[in-house]
Amino acid sequence: MVRRIKRKPVEELEHLVDSVLTPHNPPIACVKPGEVVEIETWSALTKVTNPVTGPVEIEGAEPGDTLSVEIVGIELPSEGKTAIIPGFGALEGWLRLMERRMKTCEIKDGVIFYQKDGGGTLKIEADPFIGTIGVSPEFEAINTLSPGRHGGNMDCPDVRPGNRLMLPVLRPGALFGLGDVHAVQGDGEVCGVAVEVDAVVTLKSDLEKGRKIDWPRVESPDEFMTIGSARPLEDAARIAFREMVDWMAHDYGWEREDAYMFLSLAARARIAQIVDPLYTVVVKLHKRYLGR
Amino acid sequence: MVRRIKRKPVEELEHLVDSVLTPHNPPIACVKPGEVVEIETWSALTKVTNPVTGPVEIEGAEPGDTLSVEIVGIELPSEGKTAIIPGFGALEGWLRLMERRMKTCEIKDGVIFYQKDGGGTLKIEADPFIGTIGVSPEFEAINTLSPGRHGGNMDCPDVRPGNRLMLPVLRPGALFGLGDVHAVQGDGEVCGVAVEVDAVVTLKSDLEKGRKIDWPRVESPDEFMTIGSARPLEDAARIAFREMVDWMAHDYGWEREDAYMFLSLAARARIAQIVDPLYTVVVKLHKRYLGR
Amino acid sequence: MVRRIKRKPVEELEHLVDSVLTPHNPPIACVKPGEVVEIETWSALTKVTNPVTGPVEIEGAEPGDTLSVEIVGIELPSEGKTAIIPGFGALEGWLRLMERRMKTCEIKDGVIFYQKDGGGTLKIEADPFIGTIGVSPEFEAINTLSPGRHGGNMDCPDVRPGNRLMLPVLRPGALFGLGDVHAVQGDGEVCGVAVEVDAVVTLKSDLEKGRKIDWPRVESPDEFMTIGSARPLEDAARIAFREMVDWMAHDYGWEREDAYMFLSLAARARIAQIVDPLYTVVVKLHKRYLGR
């Protein structure tokens, strides 16, 4: 039977502990490499901002290793919430939002029901993923609203069941935390909010000892992906492309200039979000091109 | 039989005429709304930088109309060229390119053959599109290297056969020009060059009289798309999202705030290029969501 | 007696001719290197947007030369206008401007009188300069609202009497134009408008044959300055700093890395404007540091 890591009761959540990824927090659980666990997560729209469940320690993880997190499954609740929030979102200055609005969306059989203003319901296929997942930074306490080298609030729809996320281990034990599951999200997460849910996530965590990466990566059955976060957005893209060149060079023997030319013909680049403290871009390359 | 608009002989190309979109150039042909024409185009790697074939006048086009260009087909040659160029490309400062390199790629039966350094050939499926297509601006002469409201060097792979590009008419006759066909391109066009080809493009040009748009749009069989170009890249994305909100509001009766919330759940956003004088983002929405 | 180059009558101004810098316009006057001329300029708030007086041909100017323009004097009228314009300005999305407002400021004895809302008058010392001055680009027609390598709408208060502006010659005859005199402007020109005036500018134009520069430069009695224009703003600053390193290396024998270290201790950097199509930064270095 799979071990379940419970989230804190909502009344115990506090920003100082639950809205940061940091080496200051003691682990709430320790898992062995290769172990499958279920982790309960809070919605980003909870009492405190974007709380994460964690830190979870990975036995034997050391700085310089890579933490591998296979997303085995995500169990969605029967509803989620979305919102617009004045002062937040990519078009805020243009739309001149005056007040916060929230909508509740029913979720049933993998479909999300969106109630349109003025009547009518639109159905969106659920495509759940983990919005915030990251390791502890070396010495900072990073706000869970921010993405970065450590992962964090990447809001990247590719961190989804069937895929494997890789994160650099920066502290002994890795000390990862997660939350902010989205039942579905558009690229860019343009108003700043997706369909936000409490969830139960099943993960298989593993270690790649001695493999050092600089930024988060994802492997899907068909593709390799690199994730960069920065402002302005082109710098996020440059980081992700640079990381892909390095990956091709280091693991697949490409000349860097050749990899660069080739990505200009064959890469895919998706905007994950343009609303968080750093913006996030995912660059993808089909595995078919990486056979030696 | 379809009329063919010929490109200039290469020895007659000059920057002052062929590397700009401008009302200063006299039309080389006039087509009727609804007419199908073939247009010969030059590769961007020709004697002058990124030459366009044009201006082509659309009979009856007036500022405030929308020019509709259906891309019926693109005829590729048997080879294309790609390159890296010091001083150009998104990773130039990092890779520290010292010299220009060019590769010739064979194109056969819809497949592009890329010769990898150190041996081996990679096959990429051709996905040809028009890299540069735009109308004359109101009074400037805009370098064909730059995208903008007028279209131009958007390097957007969605301007492809089967899709329909919409451009705002800014001068009587629209005066559009095109060139820079790519046999295939990765998102971001990261090194600044795709598989560059001379080509013959078949277009059906039409007018939507009295329909005013502010930025280029694309319609595919399944999706509506808006294209924004700006620096930094997030501003390109903001333009494209804003245009999509306006489209939903104006043509499909959405409340703008509702459209904004919905795009945050259902939009797709692709980086077209991060190498030209302005950067380009495409935002997409599936048509299934736009029935009234 | 100084020759005077008249501006066009206002009713003859048109965007296609007067709101661009371009080789397409025939010169309205030809001056000899070293000649002093008076040039009448239009305010940016005239019938057409930001009209320039020109093109003025410099006898013997060839691409690869540097045009030197000493600003001998600026004659101000007895009033100027300032404005806020919805959709324009650096804080537009935050202030949510609903309508255009214009204020007229009396100018007398070198002082500008600003009428504060609610009563009271504030006196600002006039510090007039040329907001828009540039040469013809090689083959484009650049909107006079935009700055660039060619000069243009730099809105740089250092282009003022007593200083000398240097511009790269890109077309035979240089073909420069100017307008948009400001009686005074704050750094950043934050609302997008300064105290805009019609004016008469006295210039001494000269040539530095065979001296090639890439971006505009200014020399004051005490300082050397480089001007960069780009988006985002840090790229404008990078251009200006890079140009200063090149200047120090090329004309004063500095090692580039040494110049870089030294500027990190001794440069001044002012934001000229953050409201035009490209943003502008001026980097300054005191001449005392450049003796060999």
Next chain:
Amino acid sequence: MVRRIKRKPVEELEHLVDSVLTPHNPPIACVKPGEVVEIETWSALTKVTNPVTGPVEIEGAEPGDTLSVEIVGIELPSEGKTAIIPGFGALEGWLRLMERRMKTCEIKDGVIFYQKDGGGTLKIEADPFIGTIGVSPEFEAINTLSPGRHGGNMDCPDVRPGNRLMLPVLRPGALFGLGDVHAVQGDGEVCGVAVEVDAVVTLKSDLEKGRKIDWPRVESPDEFMTIGSARPLEDAARIAFREMVDWMAHDYGWEREDAYMFLSLAARARIAQIVDPLYTVVVKLHKRYLGR
């Protein structure tokens, strides 16, 4: 006699404690509002990156108050160090730095002696200031390399003797820390390093109870200043201008639109630095304009 707050011995410095501003660190001293203290600071080029001395608790400080820090004096040592560091600095990609270089500069009688490559010494007038000074954030541990709302690594030369810095209190006791004194710095701190020194700083700390500010401010004898930090650089400028508008509106009764128009005529805007995780701009307005 003035109390002196000692810095830690160098061998005890550690990133986890000394390279962050955070509520997790216990105060090393408590001072009363109005008290003058001397604080020893470490150079940014010490064993750990940019260590700060602190946290110093201000008796009675509560979130919503403003911490006022008058810089009474800075005692410089007899030498400082400057450096270029591959991978760091605003022109790194262009200059293609291959190795770290460091220079030692003698400091004597308020003059800094810079040894030019190839011989010769340049004298720069010392203009010492505190590069990094900030309060504890509400719940994060912010890297001392980063500036922000809390102050931090603003690298703003206006935080100098004779001026008064205002910071928002975000945690009880304010918990401020400081370090990174620069004997002199150019605007932009373009290579990423100034003349870095160990120093002794004399401060008079005070509280403005119940006065809430959102970002750091400075008062000099003649000017009011607001400091914004963000990427891209224009966003830092927008923050600083917005804060100045708010200051004028809140404390001096200006209409916001009027303040906006006026700043467009009378503000000064300096680039403090373009090398840290967020970039910093200072906007200044002469006090003469703010009499009621």
